[in-house]
Amino acid sequence: MSMSPVAAEHPWLGASGDALVEAGLAEARRLGVGVEIYLAASRSTQVRVQEGKVESFTVADSRGAGVRVFRDGRIGVASTEVTEPGALREAVAEAAAITEWLEPMAGQDLPDITGELPQLDLSSASLRRVSVEDRIARVLELDALAREADPRVKTVVGASWGDVAAHMRIVSSSGLSRAWSLDTAWAAVSPLVADGNQTKNGRKVVAARDFAAFVPARMAREAVDDGLAQLGATEIPSGRYPVVFAAEAWADMLGVFAGLFSGKAAEEGKSLLRGREGELLAAPCLTIVDDPLIPEAMASRPCDDEGLPSRAHDLIREGRLGGLLHNVATAARAGVRPTGHAARASYKGGLGVGTSNLVVAPGSETSAGLRAGASVIEVRDVTGLHAGANAISGDFSLQAHGLWHREGHAPVPIHLFTVSGNFVDMLAQVEALGASTEVLPSGIITPEVRIATLSVAGT
């Protein structure tokens, strides 16, 4: 069992958690069923600043327990936020009763999970040392610097800070016992800039485990620059263009379509990649790895939500689709080994499959080289992802803003256009990748990516 240094600080990782777990295990023994108990506890603070004042301050003590009861190939699920042993007994009994309504499926016996967890410390001494006052001071500074950065800043819509110290624990009646902790903090600032004709929103979000990563002056500058770069935006004629995605925009696209790599989606007929493992479906310059073991990335974890030790997994290697991602049950049904990608949205609900950090391997192209050509669209941001991108069909049609690069002209800001296509088709159209990568708050690490041609609809 791997315990980070903070682990013992939360009562749920000590005696009071033991009492909950014992109550759940005892109830499962009494009912003659297998059980997995997942405890999640976190403490967090959030600060929102507006117009130079703290508008809201929140402290949270969040706790929940999820149980999965295994009976004859059926898995019943229940959760509770009542933090008493009796509530755990009730949840196990409830989940056991639920199994009656389920149909048995292969691969749904209580898994026997073994293996040492990798050394991966995701706790942060620097974050835990910072006082509440210092956290608030940093957001106030961020807000003030953004407002003063440029006369065209009209207001700062919001400057905010959030941090969470989370502790997870998985225990099962087959003897599994895992515990790990995770510290994360993020800050965001969103200035509204205007030049008389147009109003634009700039934005900068930073997520990190190191308090030193939050530099208000740099964040404010980048957020304001992001807004200013959009002022004077024009519309562009519709057509097919080579398109360069900035790292953040490409990360957004990857994030929305990451579900295509899910073995669960494939088994449910919801992934276009089903049955295409090993196929050369992307451009040979493209390699994407799911890597849960990067200490500074936000989606890292020592094990997945079933307790299976984490390891890196090739999703696309030089254009060829690797294996899809699996938890124990979906892997058993697909006849492959589980990849350690069991994921649960929280202690509530059932178990699915999910990515960790998606890492796109860098290429060798310079920033200028990526943008070279007679007429190239640079997409800096896409919006409306939950609506304009369909993870099942792979189709997307997304509103974007960015820059228009034409040979011999200065780049022109452009807005109110949509880029559209199909995600899987687009992977084959990747033409070049930038030489440097960015670590984004979502846990995606990627360079800028150039697509040979995409449909762009403007005016």
Add this chain to the structure above:
Amino acid sequence: MPTTTAWQPALDRNTVRDVLAEAVSCGAGFAELFLEDTRSRRIALIDQRIKDVSSAHAFGVGLRIVRGHRATYGFTSDTSRPSLMALARALATSDPGAGQVVPAPFTVPAIDLGGDADWDAAARVDLLRRADRAARARDARIAQVEASIEENTQRVLVANTEGVWVTEARPYARMFIQAIAAEGGSQQVASRSPGRAEGATFLLGLDVEALAEDAAEAAAVMLAADHCPAGRMPVIIDKGFGGVIFHEACGHLLETTSVAPGASIFAGRLGEEIAHPAVTAIDDGTLVGEWGSIGHDDEGMPTQRTVLIREGRLEAYLADRIGSERVGVPRSGSGRRQSYRFAPASRMRNTFIAPGDASLEELIADVPYGLYARRMGGGSVVPGTGDFNFSVREAFIIRDGRLAEPVRGATLLGNGADILKRISRVGKDLELAAGMCGSISGSIPVNVGQPPLRVDEITVGGRS
């Protein structure tokens, strides 16, 4: 429906009074306690099997202190007296000030909050199987059907230092049916997801076959659809979920959360003509059983019907306690939150454009060339500017006043202030549609809605 045990808030009046007194002990003007006890169940079918059944119990207390326009909030699911007193003390001392409020005595009305009714799984399994059969029978190209039922009863207590003691039970039920049609390498999806705030009676009365067939047909039709042509054109947006555009591009900008800091294009414009005279828009929490209805809001105020825009003129904002003070408008009984984990904020309830006089056929007949947006998908709006982007899930080209070929991948691009002036005609057949609205105080049930309506000109994004 058999009632087992009557629900009582897990906290007594003395404890709540002491916690509130502690919370204002360092000089805050107001404190509020929100206790929530929510039981949820979900049952889901996919691959013609009942695959997921789960139950959840959410339970905890949120405590808020308001000083001027500033809120300090904390929550915990450890609702023991020492835990709550410690939380109150932590909040109070984090933001000390002058002055002292004495909590007013509670007025506690007697309200029957019901108990947990038996959950009859067999009846729900039957609904899911019927949906699956009907969708697959409708078209041979239906490759997958996913159906689920989600139910929950949220029971809340809101108590504050002004003497408010409100308890309320809110039963929700919603059914989702999603059909996937596949042909060649292409897959298309359509879904239907009605919901009401009246619990199981609503579910058992659903015409699931009609819903499932409708979803299956829509998915199959979209298989044959070509990519939507781009350009500026008139658009007829059909009833029901079409109201999502008003919700996103206008409704959110009328919440004091965005009005107060001046982040809304509608800030400071009460009384002005902001829409075409054909447009009257209402946000109503009082419609019995509707998905977005509540008895009281999450600040303990009885909910209201709020006319936002009357015949084009801006009449009201949606205001919570702090927003009402910041903007200087009355509270609208729409301070809402997802759970005890969120401080309340000004939010929508059932938001809709009031009916006019035209039929859908008349609206379409007037269009020589344009788009008929039968079902809208979701979208997003830039709050400061009102620029929006919505996907159209099911769409047809209109040619010479008649529906022509289906098209896919259409998006509507525009601006909230701009589109309100371009809604020139509103149909007579109002329909509400259930959705979950995510914002600063979490994800909450709301209805969007409208009759079919005509937008004279809007940019349609498609594939050129």
